[in-house]
Amino acid sequence: MNAFVLNRHGRMVFPSNVMPELDFSTMETLEQLDSVIRRDFETKAPSGTDILERVRAGSYGTRYDLMRDVALNLFWANRFSITMYDKRPTRWADVPRHRSDVFLPVLQPWENGEEKISGVQQAYPQLPARWDQDCEDRIFAILFDVFGNRRHHASTLPAVKPTVAEFLEQPGNLTFRLRNYDPDFPVYDYTDILDVSEDVPELEALHRWAMVLHNQYPWDRSQMELAEASQLSDDDYVVAFHPRDKEVRAFLRRLGEGAPRRATGSAREPRPPVRPFPAIDVRARFSVLPRLESLAAVHGDQVCSNDDLIRNTAYNWSPMSADEISSKTGIEQRRYSSLSVEELALQAAEAALAKAGREPEEIGAVLVCTCTTSRLIPSLATYLCGQLGMQQVYVAYDLIAACAGMPYGVADATRLLQEVERPVLVVCVEKFSDKIGNVRTSRMIFGDGASAMVVGPAPEGGAADIDYLKTYASGPASEVNSILWPNPEFDNNITVFGPQVKALAGRYLSQMIEEISALPHPDGKDGSLLDSIDLIVPHQANKTMVIQLAERAGLSADQLYFNIEQVGNTSSASIPLAIHDAVRDGVISEPVRIFAPGFGAGAVAGYAVMRIDPAVVAVQGPTAPHETATEAPMPAPGEQASASEEMREAFG
Known part of the structure; x- marks a missing residue:
């Protein structure tokens, strides 16, 4: 269907x-x-x-x-x-x-x-x-x-x-x-x-x-x-x-035939690591410093408004109005794509390469951050290599870190730069619209979209665009399994268990704020790393929830940028899509330092503190509907019937 x-x-x-x-x-x-x-x-x-x-x-x-x-x-x-x-x-x-x-x-x-x-x-x-x-x-x-x-x-x-x-x-x-x-x-x-x-x-x-x-x-x-x-x-x-x-x-x-029951194991009580994992000071740790050469975005071409959700209320949904969805999530609409996840990724990759002025043969590695890929063999990353005409790269692989995909991808790209000393293409792409079914919480939140970045080596003596990196994973089993796909209990559709998601997001966001508040100002000035931040671009999970958690962690809503109202939650693509939209909308009009925290499925999280120059962002105009979106022309319906004895006349 x-x-x-x-x-x-x-x-x-x-x-x-x-x-x-x-x-x-x-x-x-x-x-x-x-x-x-x-x-x-x-x-x-x-x-x-x-x-x-x-x-x-x-x-x-x-x-x-x-x-x-x-x-x-x-x-x-x-x-x-x-x-x-x-x-x-x-x-x-x-x-x-x-x-x-x-x-x-x-x-x-x-x-x-x-x-x-x-x-x-x-x-x-x-x-x-x-x-x-x-x-x-x-x-x-x-x-x-x-x-x-x-x-x-x-x-x-x-x-x-x-x-x-x-x-x-x-x-x-x-x-x-x-x-x-x-x-x-x-x-x-x-x-x-x-x-x-x-x-x-x-x-x-x-x-x-x-x-x-x-x-x-x-x-x-x-x-x-x-x-x-x-x-x-x-x-x-x-x-x-x-x-x-x-x-x-x-x-x-x-x-x-009496199928045997499948055995399920019980999870152990979680225990903290023997010692904390430090944030990575990029300039102190690495000799090849990362430079963001380009960032491009591809939004979904079909708008799904809150009214559209109500028009499609499923028989297993509790009553909820469009305004209530907005109040609960901060989302007015989400964008779905007529394209496949492969086409979304390819469009973003081509746009990022063009903006960076890079040819495919100059790229040393390709990373695809996604949790909704439609393929396992070959990986989406290697598929892109073939489509882009890359005869050989150092590595190409998919990285499943869900809503922390962008921090995970940038961290891996920075490490790979040390080995390949040539640009790394990082693609963050998700297509949720065909993996939701009639699960209301997922349908309210998720959208489709893609973004791609070219992370290259900074010129000799040049400054890094990425200051600090940090990734995390795991927690109590209930948080690790708070977002599931495929989930047999929900007919193999994506399932979100809200309280557990809020618990892991709150835990990680508090930890991140505490850590960056204790780190020094990257430019040697007075104050902390947090004091150096011009704008916070968080994972666009649920605006209402994120603002509540941020305020609990000591931040104010006006420090955060959101585009979730218009695009929904696109998981790994959400942070780079938000960066793109902040540039497009003039919120970022000059080079700024941003704090980009992500957190989500698998109880994974991560952040990047990085410099964004709007000049490297390939600004996309409004997305036109794709010609395949309507599937097939629909004939006009007949008259609707009102009772059994009137059916023949009603159907004409």
């Missing part, structure tokens, strides 16, 4: 946020599946009893609030069928009786179902509209046509359905029966769902939910009932369940 597409209205849509897809290749046991299902579908979903109690208590303030709960309940009721099976209405006479891959759901009547349905039906018109009554009525009609014709209890549905033979072993088992079935019953096309456009972002998301739920019951719902096998005639239709794909088939096969 595409990470994002642009619909015919030019709006960004995340298909995975409304069309659930689980990666069953990562699952071995029902317990693992249950954990994912419980988190994605059950935690936020009220039961029918909950909804009825809220109706009676007058807990719903608006029609939207009631509709949202109904939709969440229906996603929960379809939690296994929507993720594991295709539903195929089939004549009872034509249902295979002995195949191992054809299943019939065993259903229980919905206790007090008529009362719950009636409660919702009567409550809705008594509530005020939240934003747009006509729009809300259209959405409610789709949702209620599904909810109002439900006959089965949701809490007793198992993930693994019985085969037809197993179903028949218990004469009292109930399953779906359709007296009549029309294979041309109208459903919403994929592009119909993508092309939904409502003025209110929350209603646009809810409208898509309703359409997906409608497609889960592609028949006239008023014809649906529960029946025992003995009550079925040859011309009755039942709803046979078939595994959605080969991964679901393999998962069911593993369950049947």
Whole structure:
């Protein structure tokens, strides 16, 4: 499934946020599946009893609030069928009786179902509209046509359905029966769902939910009932369940074979090093001094605003407004790229070489700092060497230090200068947009982008552009694992555990400030290294969090530069992208000394104290949308349906 597409209205849509897809290749046991299902579908979903109690208590303030709960309940009721099976209405006479891959759901009547349905039906018109009554009525009609014709209890549905033979072993088992079935019953096309456009972002998301739920019951719902096998005639239709794909088939096969549990080790209590690691005084430690010859940036070409996130609210997200996202993270928008991570890296590298006036054959080493590479063999660094026409370099390798990638990369480049005595190309690149799925915290924060720097040897007698370097790693296991990818428990998407991330960031930032406050002024003046800093350009993790941590460490917000409001968190690329934007926006208009701290996944951290001359920055203008961003033209959707008996007319 595409990470994002642009619909015919030019709006960004995340298909995975409304069309659930689980990666069953990562699952071995029902317990693992249950954990994912419980988190994605059950935690936020009220039961029918909950909804009825809220109706009676007058807990719903608006029609939207009631509709949202109904939709969440229906996603929960379809939690296994929507993720594991295709539903195929089939004549009872034509249902295979002995195949191992054809299943019939065993259903229980919905206790007090008529009362719950009636409660919702009567409550809705008594509530005020939240934003747009006509729009809300259209959405409610789709949702209620599904909810109002439900006959089965949701809490007793198992993930693994019985085969037809197993179903028949218990004469009292109930399953779906359709007296009549029309294979041309109208459903919403994929592009119909993508092309939904409502003025209110929350209603646009809810409208898509309703359409997906409608497609889960592609028949006239008023014809649906529960029946025992003995009550079925040859011309009755039942709803046979078939595994959605080969991964679901393999998962069911593993369950049947009793896959062994994977052993997991327990982490030891962390212990501090026997003695502290000192910061590296570059001028005192190295004979070949580093000079920043160029810095170039490539931003993502597609803007994803906070409103875009709300338009794509997933069925497992808690309610949150665009303003609340801004308040929580300091982010107004993040930028995604239509390009691959390789293309982003290549564009940044070419721009940096051009700005430095360097030919590929002059480069001694290539380092790529990334935690989202799409390739292991060859490394992205060696791939770039080939694309840039470098027949041979001293070393080329990828460096995984996540949000501390830039300090790690600059530190390695400085060390390599001592050996190669020729420029080192450092590329920091990330593409998160296709690794997030429907994980809300990650979707709120991360963006795509790339930056590249040429770090060369300073001329004989010339000054270094880098004063001090320091890197760190590790901590308590909870902090080391505070940002994970791939993570099977979150369907192999990037997962952020906020409190642990805040703990490691606060720990490292305090340590950094303490250290640079104790180091001497690099120019021999009175005061400390901290006193010499003109501007702090931190890793753009979460503006609200970083400001809080910085103030706790004794800094003020006006000492820090942020561009996260416009680009999001781009991990290893965030600091050099911020430097670029500070030059572009005139914040850096003359040579300045900056303090650039990074901290993040793996409990890694690092900083560089370095001189930035705006003359070496290749300033990029506004990024135009890439021509491949829209994937494919989207046809206009048909009229939306409001109830089963109106479906044919509505779909035209």
